[in-house]
Amino acid sequence: xxxxxxxxxxxxxxxxxxxxxxxxxxxxxxxxxxxxxxxxxxxxxxxxxxxxxxxxxxxxxxxxxxxxxxxxxxxxxxxxxxxxxxxxxxxxxxxxxxxxxxxxxxxxxxxxxxxxxxxxxxxxxxxxxxx
Amino acid sequence: xxxxxxxxxxxxxxxxxxxxxxxxxxxxxxxxxxxxxxxxxxxxxxxxxxxxxxxxxxxxxxxxxxxxxxxxxxxxxxxxxxxxxxxxxxxxxxxxxxxxxxxxxxxxxxxxxxxxxxxxxxx
Amino acid sequence: xxxxxxxxxxxxxxxxxxxxxxxxxxxxxxxxxxxxxxxxxxxxxxxxxxxxxxxxxxxxxxxxxxxxxxxxxxxxxxxxxxxxxxxxxxxxxxxxxxxxxxxxxxxxxxxxxxxxxxxxxxxxxxxxxxxxxxxxxxxxxxxxxxxxxxxxxxxxxxxxxxxxxxxxxxxxxxxxxxxxxxxxxxxxxxxxxxxxxxxxxxxxxxxxxxxxxxxxxxxxxxxxxxxxxxxxxxxxxxxxxxxxxxxxxxxxxxxxxxxxxxxxxxxxxxxxxxxxxxxxxxxxxxxxxxxxxxxxxxxxx
Numbered sequence: 315x316x317x318x319x320x321x322x323x324x325x326x327x328x329x330x331x332x333x334x335x336x337x338x339x340x341x342x343x344x345x346x347x348x349x350x351x352x353x354x355x356x357x358x359x360x361x362x363x364x365x366x367x368x369x370x371x372x373x374x375x376x377x378x379x380x381x382x383x384x385x386x387x388x389x390x391x392x393x394x395x396x397x398x399x400x401x402x403x404x405x406x407x408x409x410x411x412x413x414x415x416x417x418x419x420x421x422x423x424x425x426x427x428x429x430x431x432x433x434x435x436x437x438x439x440x441x442x443x444x445x
Numbered sequence: 446x447x448x449x450x451x452x453x454x455x456x457x458x459x460x461x462x463x464x465x466x467x468x469x470x471x472x473x474x475x476x477x478x479x480x481x482x483x484x485x486x487x488x489x490x491x492x493x494x495x496x497x498x499x500x501x502x503x504x505x506x507x508x509x510x511x512x513x514x515x516x517x518x519x520x521x522x523x524x525x526x527x528x529x530x531x532x533x534x535x536x537x538x539x540x541x542x543x544x545x546x547x548x549x550x551x552x553x554x555x556x557x558x559x560x561x562x563x564x565x566x567x568x
Numbered sequence: 569x570x571x572x573x574x575x576x577x578x579x580x581x582x583x584x585x586x587x588x589x590x591x592x593x594x595x596x597x598x599x600x601x602x603x604x605x606x607x608x609x610x611x612x613x614x615x616x617x618x619x620x621x622x623x624x625x626x627x628x629x630x631x632x633x634x635x636x637x638x639x640x641x642x643x644x645x646x647x648x649x650x651x652x653x654x655x656x657x658x659x660x661x662x663x664x665x666x667x668x669x670x671x672x673x674x675x676x677x678x679x680x681x682x683x684x685x686x687x688x689x690x691x692x693x694x695x696x697x698x699x700x701x702x703x704x705x706x707x708x709x710x711x712x713x714x715x716x717x718x719x720x721x722x723x724x725x726x727x728x729x730x731x732x733x734x735x736x737x738x739x740x741x742x743x744x745x746x747x748x749x750x751x752x753x754x755x756x757x758x759x760x761x762x763x764x765x766x767x768x769x770x771x772x773x774x775x776x777x778x779x780x781x782x783x784x785x786x787x788x789x790x791x792x793x794x795x796x797x798x799x800x801x802x803x804x805x806x807x808x809x810x811x812x813x814x815x816x817x818x819x820x821x822x823x824x825x826x827x828x829x830x831x832x833x834x835x836x837x838x839x840x841x842x843x844x845x846x847x848x849x850x851x852x853x854x855x856x857x858x859x860x861x862x863x864x865x866x867x868x869x
Contacts, residue, residue, distance in 0.1 A: 344526060345517065347522050347523075347526075348518065348523070348526075350515075351519030351520065351522065352517060354515055354516065354519060354551070355547075355551060358512075358551055358554055358555045358558065361555075361558050361562075362554060362558050364492065364495070364558055364561050365557070365558060365561055366560050368492035368493070368496075369492075370530070371492045371495070372490075372492045374491070375487075375490050375491075376488065376491075379487055379488035379490075380488070388487065389467060392478065392482070395478060399471050399474060399475060400468075402467050402471060403471065405467075406467060408465060408467065409464060423514055435482075435483075436516045438482065438483060438486070439482065439487075441488070442488060
């Protein structure tokens with residue numbers, strides 16, 4: 315038996331540009347999922363400052379909110395959450411076997427709505443924050 | 446007949462639960478974001494406000510459920526992502542154990558914090 | 569008016585005077601046939617003229633192929649590389665045609681599987697310009713040049729474009745892809761009749777030609793070697809949905825596909841559905857089996 319050649323990871327990266335809607339949707343969903351579960355752990359950690367008393371809680375939260383970076387990250391988090399929700403609805407439809415032919419269009423629509431909501435939320439999220 | 450019960454597989458249950466929690470989370474996450482970023486602004490949050498919200502029993506229970514479902518949904522998602530990458534055998538069992546412990550710690554800590562915010566378990 | 573008038577025909581020009589002529593002369597029944605023959609002859613002439621024109625346009629044109637080469641048994645091919653071939657273009661030429669030309673005319677050591685050249689045997693699935701396609705079903709005119717031809721990804725390469733299909737076949741066999749009904753209907757013929765509706769339901773799933781394009785495109789099958797893969801699950805669907813098998817056999821089939829490395833691994837990326845050369849709605853079938861499996865388990869709770 316002759317040995318055979320395994321092309322390994324290189325071909326996987328080579329294929330990225332050939333990905334289609336369904337694949338991109340999966341990658342985005344997975345990425346946003348990782349962000350959200352990561353955030354959940356951080357979120358509970360930050361809120362745990364309540365255990366040190368009301369003042370510590372208020373100070374921690376308002377201290378963080380005063381930072382421009384935090385506000386920026388919050389807009390990002392909103393975009394991530396909105397996309398995960400919208401694409402999640404899309405995936406639930408796929409699971410129910412509804413509109414499988416429109417799965418690519420619904421992905422593009424999810425992206426569009428996510429973008430629109432993220433942009434529209436910038437004024438609200440950036441109120442009263444210096445650089 | 447007993448054989449039929451054994452046909453019930455963990456893969457299928459986890460898959461279904463992932464979908465069921467997803468439906469709940471769609472509403473819970475949208476509500477949470479809307480309430481704490483658009484109705485109440487995040488930079489104005491004070492302990493008193495948090496406590497007032499948490500003293501509403503419905504809100505308190507919703508938040509606890511939100512925490513539990515989100516933890517399951519997220520951690521199960523991570524676990525499945527790893528299995529899809531070909532995680533098998535002992536490493537897989539170790540990863541599962543770590544994830545379960547992390548989830549329990551997160552939920553436990555979260556509930557403790559929520560009770561603290563509420564100002565005790567009084568109804 | 570005679571019947572041929574109802575058929576949509578691009579050039580009606582030559583037959584018009586003729587069809588006016590026919591009723592006037594009150595010809596015998598042979599005349600419609602004669603007219604048909606005449607029309608066919610003129611159409612053929614037109615087509616041939618068109619073909620010759622196209623041929624003339626293609627004259628001297630070549631297609632640039634970049635073909636993956638690897639052979640562990642030949643010293644200077646142990647390091648994988650791409651070879652360039654410039655194959656003269658012909659009208660209607662497919663990727664497989666070009667490969668055959670390259671092998672016959674330029675390098676007889678160029679190795680690839682092919683047999684029927686009609687998208688039925690499923691031997692010649694390649695990775696062409698970044699996607700899994702059947703060589704014999706892919707027109708060169710649809711592709712950007714140079715045309716890159718590689719062996720199917722995620723399967724080990726044995727030589728040039730030949731990959732090891734053993735694992736794919738193992739997965740196909742693991743879903744028991746054969747009729748298991750034991751109780752035959754009464755009567756001498758003992759035919760197992762299928763309703764038209766049921767035939768329609770499984771129609772697409774029966775079209776699988778075992779080419780392995782879907783399995784190769786599947787991101788999950790690439791990572792998780794135990795995953796059954798789209799083709800095997802589709803095969804399971806073909807039998808699980810076939811009403812000629814009893815309910816118990818269907819349950820047995822669902823038990824096979826609902827293992828941990830069965831349907832649940834599918835992430836609905838639609839890659840398989842997009843590359844399937846027989847247009848089988850693979851994702852749809854996998855999703856339906858997931859729902860069937862969940863329903864079966866809920867029933868016994």
